[in-house]
Amino acid sequence: MKNLKQVQVDDCSYMALGSESCYLHSESLSRFFIGRAGGGILKSFLLVIFSLFFFTNLSAQTQNSDNLYKKPLADVLKEIQTRFKVQIKYSEPQVKDKWVNYADWRFRADVDETLENVLKPLDMKVNKEKPGVYKLKEYEYYRWEVQDGWAYLDSLATKYHDKASWEKRKAEIKPELYKALMLSPLPAKINSKPIITAKRIFDGYSVENIALEILPGVWINGSLYKPLNAKGKIPVVLSPDGHWEKQRYRADCQFRCATIARMGAMAFSYDLFAWGESMLQFKYEDHRRSLAQTVQTLGGIRILDYFSSLKETDTSRIGISGGSGAGSHSI
Known part of the structure; x- marks a missing residue:
């Protein structure tokens, strides 16, 4: 020995x-x-x-049954990489103080099944970046497979067969949503005037930046695209921006809003909370906090209030459209 x-x-x-x-x-x-x-x-x-x-x-x-045959997660990931000849990207904080019970019994002939067996009890997963390369992630509760989403929507569709029953359910859910977002009751409106930049004229539309104070000292910022020479009431399309580089100032976002304005509607493109121009006031970490959804929703409500107060707005035709994080906000 x-x-x-x-x-x-x-x-x-x-x-x-x-x-x-x-x-x-x-x-x-x-x-x-x-x-x-x-x-x-x-x-x-x-x-x-x-x-x-x-x-x-x-x-x-x-390792024995007394300690549930546990191994450090870092060791298990190294063993998976060696056995299956793959690369798993992760940082030390992600695996620190994490243990895998019955570690050796979770291995299967297939690497994907092995990774699921090992990581699922820890509320973790991997994203497959390319063949043989994985990246360790926390469990993404908000990300569903497409077929799972459709299956859930189909199950909901079986519950309501007419508009009356749907409206009844809507009336039950709406106040609960406000409670869940800590917006019941809503904070008092701020009486400050919006900050509006000088109007810039382009081919068939104009653009001006607007900042609205939604809480004392907290502003939501956006760009208003308006059709030139519009007559009568104008519909509005709210366009919250998602998690893309350059946020609402990227080219495709400006093209989309400009096109909406040329078609005769006002388009308002605005940033998510603690994202884009909002990061002049807040850090990126604030965007990941649960309260971000509350502030973001309040911002959308105050934007709706603002456009509803404009005399040129057709309040019967106000819509919203967004992708990525702005897609969930639109819903």
Whole structure:
């Protein structure tokens, strides 16, 4: 055995393995505690205590049913990479202090099934970036497979067969949504005037930036695209921006809103909370907090209030459209 050394204690020898645990020959163990001078209750008690310590220490270092055959997640991921010849990208904080129970029993012949078995109990998953390359992620509760989404929508569709029953359910859900978002009651409106930049004229439409104060010192910012020479009431399309680079100032967003304006409607493109221009006031980390949904929803309500107050707005024709994070906000 590696690192074993002989130790002499009162003419009684035992074997020590490093400094962590020890193995004592049974006869030497008895002689050490009971001694040649005769046994005793105290010495017998010490023998029991030492034995318990020894076996507890040994058990802690060994995989067995007492510790659910657990292994550190980092070790399991390394073993998966070696066995299946794949790469798994992850950071140290993601795996720190995480353990996998029954680790070896979770392995299967297929790498994807193995990863699911290992990570699902930890509320984690991997995204497959390309063949043989995975990235470790926290469980994305908001991301469903397309077929799962359709199946859920189909199940909801079976519950309501006419407009009256649908409207009844809508009336029940709406106040609960406000409660869940901590917007019941709504905060008082801020009486400050909106900040509006100078209007810029383009081919068939104009653009002006607008900032609305939705809470004391908290602003939501957007760009208003309006048709030139419009007559009568004008419909409005709210266009919250999603999680794209350059946010609402990227080219495709401007093309879309400009086209809507040329078609005769006002388009208002605005940033998500703690995203885009909102990051002049808040950090990115604030965007990941649960309160972000509350502030974002309040911003949408105040934008709706603002456009409803404009004399040129056709309040019977106000819509909303968005993708990515703005898609969930639109819903």
